[in-house]
Amino acid sequence: MKRGDVPGRLNLALPHDQEVLSVDGMLVAGRSKSIGLVMNTPIATMSEYLSEVVAGLLCGAETQQVNVTLFTCTIPGPGRSALDALTRLCRAREVAGIILMWSSGIDAAIQILQRESLPFVVFGRRVNDPLVSWIAPDNYRGAYSATRHLIALGHRRIAYIAYPEMGTTNTDRLAGFSAAHQDERLPIDESLIIPLPVEPESGYQALRSLIERPTPPTAVFAFNDTTAAQMQRAAIDLGRRVPNDLAVVGFGGLHISATAAPSLTTVSAGMAIMAEQAVEMLMGRLANPEKPALRRMTPVSLIVRASTIGV
Numbered sequence: 001m002k003r004g005d006v007p008g009r010l011n012l013a014l015p016h017d018q019e020v021l022s023v024d025g026m027l028v029a030g031r032s033k034s035i036g037l038v039m040n041t042p043i044a045t046m047s048e049y050l051s052e053v054v055a056g057l058l059c060g061a062e063t064q065q066v067n068v069t070l071f072t073c074t075i076p077g078p079g080r081s082a083l084d085a086l087t088r089l090c091r092a093r094e095v096a097g098i099i100l101m102w103s104s105g106i107d108a109a110i111q112i113l114q115r116e117s118l119p120f121v122v123f124g125r126r127v128n129d130p131l132v133s134w135i136a137p138d139n140y141r142g143a144y145s146a147t148r149h150l151i152a153l154g155h156r157r158i159a160y161i162a163y164p165e166m167g168t169t170n171t172d173r174l175a176g177f178s179a180a181h182q183d184e185r186l187p188i189d190e191s192l193i194i195p196l197p198v199e200p201e202s203g204y205q206a207l208r209s210l211i212e213r214p215t216p217p218t219a220v221f222a223f224n225d226t227t228a229a230q231m232q233r234a235a236i237d238l239g240r241r242v243p244n245d246l247a248v249v250g251f252g253g254l255h256i257s258a259t260a261a262p263s264l265t266t267v268s269a270g271m272a273i274m275a276e277q278a279v280e281m282l283m284g285r286l287a288n289p290e291k292p293a294l295r296r297m298t299p300v301s302l303i304v305r306a307s308t309i310g311v
Contacts, residue, residue: 033064033065033066033067033096034066034067034068034094034095034096035066035067035068035069035095035096035097035098035099035279035282035283036068036069036070036071036089036094036095036097036098036099037053037054037057037068037069037070037071037098037099037101037123038071038073038086038098038099038100038101038102039070039071039072039073039101039102040072040073040082040086040102040103040104040105040109041101041102041103041198043072048225048226048252048254048255048256049224049226049252049271051255052252052254052255052271052272052275053101053123053271053272053275054070054275055272055275056271056272056273056274056275056276056277056278056279057099057275057276057278057279059272059275059276060275060276060277060278060279060280061279063276063279063280064279064280064283066279066283068279069094069095071085071089073085073086073089082105082109083105083108083109083112086109086112086113087112087116090112090113090116090118091116095118096119096286097118097119097120097121097282097283097285097286098113098118098119098120098121098282099120099121099123099275099278099279099282100113100121100122100123101123101124102122103165103166103167103198104165104167106122106125106127106167110122110127110129110132114131119282119285119286119289120133120282120285121133121134121278121281121282121285121294122134122135122136123135123136123274123278124136124169124274125166125167125168125169126139126168126169126172126295126297127168127295128168130293130295131293132293133281133282133293133294133295134293134294134295135274135277135278135281135294135296135298136168136169136274136296136297136298137267137269137270137271137274137297137298137299137300138297138298138299138300139168139169139172139176139251139300140172140173140175140176140179141176141299141300142173142176142251142267142269142300142302143172143173143174143175143176143177143180143221143251143267144176144177144179144180145176145267145300145302146176146177146221146249146251146265146267146302147176147177147180147181147221148180148183148184149249149265149302149304149308150219150221150247150308151180151181151186153219153247153308153309155217155218155219155247156186156218157192157215157216157217157218157219158177158181158217158218158219158220158221159192159193159194159210159217159219159220159221160173160174160177160192160193160194160220160221161194161196161203161206161220161221161222161223161227161228161231162174162193162194162195162196162223163195163196163197163198163223163224164195165197165198166198166223170223173223173251174193177221192210192217194206194210196223196227201230202227202230203222203226203227203228203229203230203231203234204230204231204233204234205234206231207220207230207231207234207235207238208234208238211234211235211238211240211246216246217246218245218246218247219243219246219247219248219249219308220246220247220248220249221249221251222248222249222251223251224250224251224252224254225250225251225252225253225254225256225257225264225266226250226252226254226256227250228249228250228251228257228260228264228266228307229256229257229260229264231248232248232260232262232264232307235248242262242306243262243306243307243308243309243310244310247265247307247308248264248265248307249265249266249267249307249308250264250265250266250267251266251267251269252266252267252268252269252271253266253267253268253269253270253271253301253303254266254271257303257305258305260307262305262306262307262310262311263305263306263307264305264307265302265303265304265305265306265307265308265309266302266303266305267300267301267302267303268301268302268303269298270298270299270300273298274298277296277298281294281296
């Protein structure tokens with residue numbers, strides 16, 4: 001198979017010994033150990049998130065003495081799908097295992113990896129299949145604490161900005177959002193649950209539409225920090241004060257949440273630490289392929305900042 005037949009790549013190599021752990025667990029001399037981070041979401045829509053993940057991957061790779069290659073399956077070529085690109089990557093056998101960061105169609109991606117017998121760990125979302133290893137933040141608890149925080153501040157019309165194509169991550173956050181309302185015996189206005197595509201500036205446009213409603217929300221809980229920052233910027237551009245007219249909460253604890261003006265209240269998910277643990281989990285799978293799947297939900301914490309309580 002030619003090198004050009006696999007998806008686009010970015011090598012994140014670290015100097016170390018010259019051996020590779022192959023899929024069957026044998027050491028092959030003359031090559032470097034290598035694992036892949038594989039994603040099907042355009043980098044432009046998740047640059048902040050990806051930078052945190054890569055930082056953690058590099059720490060994990062240094063500890064485990066492996067190289068990491070980022071493979072993007074977003075633009076595989078004319079007549080080819082992201083799943084086709086993933087299949088070609090598996091068959092190229094350039095990496096011993098994969099950390100899968102996949103948005104829509106993850107079930108099909110998992111089936112390909114299982115069929116091709118390439119060890120993998122799903123990153124960032126819970127997976128229902130008991131045979132699949134995954135690591136994800138406690139999305140339910142994070143959404144619950146964010147929503148309870150807004151309710152405690154007196155907000156009753158709270159919008160949830162959803163990304164349905166993110167599967168169980170979105171499902172769990174919506175469940176936490178709903179449970180917080182139920183525990184406070186507050187009705188949920190279904191019209192304030194706003195599904196968005198994973199596209200640049202989708203949050204900015206969504207906020208403009210929300211603000212124009214006869215009865216707009218007084219607070220928004222956004223799927224992630226990037227979307228929250230976009231919505232906050234849109235509110236300010238429309239002459240609204242944050243948080244006086246609109247409180248904003250994000251999810252992720254990314255760098256942008258601290259540098260936004262005003263700074264964003266967010267649910268910190270510890271993405272870098274989680275990515276480091278994902279490398280450890282994958283190497284464990286490679287060393288002991290017969291062991292049961294590893295399923296790890298990591299703790300989250302609410303960081304309260306100016307976007308909900310002011311300066």
